[in-house]
Amino acid sequence: MTLLDAGSGWQATGPAGMPEPPGSDEIAAGSAAARPLREAWRMFAGNPLALVGLAILAGIVVMTIIGPYLYPVDPFDIVGAPLTPPGEGGLLFGSDYLGRDMLAGIIHGGRASLTVGGFAAIITMAIGISIGALAGFYGGWADRVLMRVTEFFQVLPPLLLAMVLVTLFSPTLTTITLSIGVVSWTNVARLTRAEFLKIRSLDYVLAGRAVGARDRRLIWRVILPNALPPLVVAAALSVGVAILFESGLSFLGLGDPNVMSWGMMIGQNKQVMLDAWWPTTIPGAAIFAAVLSISLIGDGLNDALNPRLRRR
Amino acid sequence: MTADEKPAAPLLKVDDLKVHFAAARRRPFAAAATVHAVDGISFEVARGRTLGIVGESGSGKTTAALAILRLVPITAGTIDLDGVRISALGGEALRQMRRRVQFVFQDPFSSLNPRQRAGAIVREPLDLMGIGSPAEREREVAALFRAVGLRPEQQALFPHQFSGGQRQRIGIARAIASRPDLVVCDEPVSALDVAIQAQILNLLTRLQQTLGLTYVFISHDLGVVRHMCDEIAVLYLGRIVERAARASFFRRPLHPYSAALLSAIPGAGLGRMRLEGDPPSPINLPPGCRFAGRCPFAIDACRQSDPPLRAVADGHLVACHRVDDEGTPPHHAGV
Numbered sequence A: 001m002t003l004l005d006a007g008s009g010w011q012a013t014g015p016a017g018m019p020e021p022p023g024s025d026e027i028a029a030g031s032a033a034a035r036p037l038r039e040a041w042r043m044f045a046g047n048p049l050a051l052v053g054l055a056i057l058a059g060i061v062v063m064t065i066i067g068p069y070l071y072p073v074d075p076f077d078i079v080g081a082p083l084t085p086p087g088e089g090g091l092l093f094g095s096d097y098l099g100r101d102m103l104a105g106i107i108h109g110g111r112a113s114l115t116v117g118g119f120a121a122i123i124t125m126a127i128g129i130s131i132g133a134l135a136g137f138y139g140g141w142a143d144r145v146l147m148r149v150t151e152f153f154q155v156l157p158p159l160l161l162a163m164v165l166v167t168l169f170s171p172t173l174t175t176i177t178l179s180i181g182v183v184s185w186t187n188v189a190r191l192t193r194a195e196f197l198k199i200r201s202l203d204y205v206l207a208g209r210a211v212g213a214r215d216r217r218l219i220w221r222v223i224l225p226n227a228l229p230p231l232v233v234a235a236a237l238s239v240g241v242a243i244l245f246e247s248g249l250s251f252l253g254l255g256d257p258n259v260m261s262w263g264m265m266i267g268q269n270k271q272v273m274l275d276a277w278w279p280t281t282i283p284g285a286a287i288f289a290a291v292l293s294i295s296l297i298g299d300g301l302n303d304a305l306n307p308r309l310r311r312r
Numbered sequence B: 001m002t003a004d005e006k007p008a009a010p011l012l013k014v015d016d017l018k019v020h021f022a023a024a025r026r027r028p029f030a031a032a033a034t035v036h037a038v039d040g041i042s043f044e045v046a047r048g049r050t051l052g053i054v055g056e057s058g059s060g061k062t063t064a065a066l067a068i069l070r071l072v073p074i075t076a077g078t079i080d081l082d083g084v085r086i087s088a089l090g091g092e093a094l095r096q097m098r099r100r101v102q103f104v105f106q107d108p109f110s111s112l113n114p115r116q117r118a119g120a121i122v123r124e125p126l127d128l129m130g131i132g133s134p135a136e137r138e139r140e141v142a143a144l145f146r147a148v149g150l151r152p153e154q155q156a157l158f159p160h161q162f163s164g165g166q167r168q169r170i171g172i173a174r175a176i177a178s179r180p181d182l183v184v185c186d187e188p189v190s191a192l193d194v195a196i197q198a199q200i201l202n203l204l205t206r207l208q209q210t211l212g213l214t215y216v217f218i219s220h221d222l223g224v225v226r227h228m229c230d231e232i233a234v235l236y237l238g239r240i241v242e243r244a245a246r247a248s249f250f251r252r253p254l255h256p257y258s259a260a261l262l263s264a265i266p267g268a269g270l271g272r273m274r275l276e277g278d279p280p281s282p283i284n285l286p287p288g289c290r291f292a293g294r295c296p297f298a299i300d301a302c303r304q305s306d307p308p309l310r311a312v313a314d315g316h317l318v319a320c321h322r323v324d325d326e327g328t329p330p331h332h333a334g335v
Ligand SMILES: Nc1ncnc2c1ncn2[C@@H]1O[C@H](COP(=O)(O)OP(=O)(O)OP(=O)(O)O)[C@@H](O)[C@H]1O
Pocket: B021, B022, B023, B035, B036, B037, B055, B056, B057, B058, B059, B060, B061, B062, B063, B064, B220, B282
């Protein structure tokens, strides 16, 4: 039977369907819940803390993008006497133990911290979602093997593992990003797996299979979009965690020596901490602001994407 | 049917179908238990007819339906559709077969992907099974919307913007999109308001006539089954205990369990028979008749041997020791 003669079959029988009597079975279309995304944004925008987080993060991102053009000072150049206090000698944030411009360090260092944070989070999410999705969807031995691997990574102290990886492959921004991604995906994998286990037995997944969807489509196009809300929150938080990781590695001297970062500023100035507060406190405050803003955004997303809270 | 016409081969033939699940262990190190959800059922459905499967909650109705759709693993038995052994298919052949057998779900809320628009849901079978050109699919989806009583403009809406009855119409449109031969309906109206149930049942009947569909219609509502079905199979704990044509079944139910179900309907002409207790669990099945624990007519033989499903009258099958070969059931014997 071709579609067309099937289609004319409909015509032959006339208008087959009678619309249901209005009122009995009709609800108003275009209600408040009409657009899930717009509704989530409305919830998010109604959360002042989340908006503060968004504003801070936007400020930091804009600063790291256009700052180097507005303030083209090399953060490695010695521009004044060591440990010039903030405001003196034309240095807004003062200078560090070598006499380098702290403001240039904050602006350029933010670029490294955020880039590493963002890309490491992408790697974290990619590994975690892939492993969690396959384990949760297929179950059985695939699940057991993948969860053993996850547990293996989970029991290793992540910072230690990252240090080992970075030292093995000489520290560059790329190896640091990869190392952070590789050590921090386990929670995402568990979260994804739990969501997949929950969703895979729902009727609409069976329905997808019944109409001919292959596994690949069920995993990526049917289940994953429905598992997304908690994963979006996890992604936001993993950016914050990755920034902290990068700072930790740089602090320990395992950062990329050719790229200024906030963690490196703290690490290199730690021995003068008792003599001058600003070389460590200012980059510390920058890390704090970035991570706090991201976690405020994560909390806001959590509320906005949580359907139980939204259904009011 | 004229005399020289051979009786047509059934569209669907299910033979000794079993679906067992591994039960979750209650205690660590406990012996692995088995849930006998569907435990050896056989039936046939002729093209264009409707078989009703009735049974209480947990009797295995949904499991049987999913097995026919090849959506749960089959433990044993065979399923043939139009002469094709679909229980043996796998991979791409199984996927291609799916256009011929479709499913209408009980729950109109969980059976539609909340992130897919109504039009995309109905179009999906056409896209996935490569039916028609893109332009034809577009026309077809609009025609399907009209055919199930929705407006084509409603294609752009998401499932939560529809009422339960409308969602069920979307589910039905999806099920008939690939022009299946067989549609398995799993309690398609039990989640709906009574006022809307009749509309959906009428829609299903009309589609059956227009498209020549064959239905397996699952329900626990004998009134609905009487309205929809040509033949009835009563499922109890994974087994068919009685199978008969509609008229024969409603005139004279033979199995005590069927009689008890029917006696609950007012005006069925049977004295009220009250069912005591719950069915045994499908994990620890009694050795004899599965209904013996609740049957007012049980005798010792019932508790020892499992009654086979046998024909006692013209096309009327029953699994009960106490129905005699003339087809007199125990609840009529004294009359
Ligand atoms: N995936 C599964 N794993 C283990 N047991 C299952 C599974 N699916 C169903 N069962 C069990 O099999 C039995 C039959 O379930 P089924 O859903 O087929 O019943 P049903 O007749 O459709 O009931 P209802 O009227 O409540 O829908 C039940 O005891 C159920 O707990």
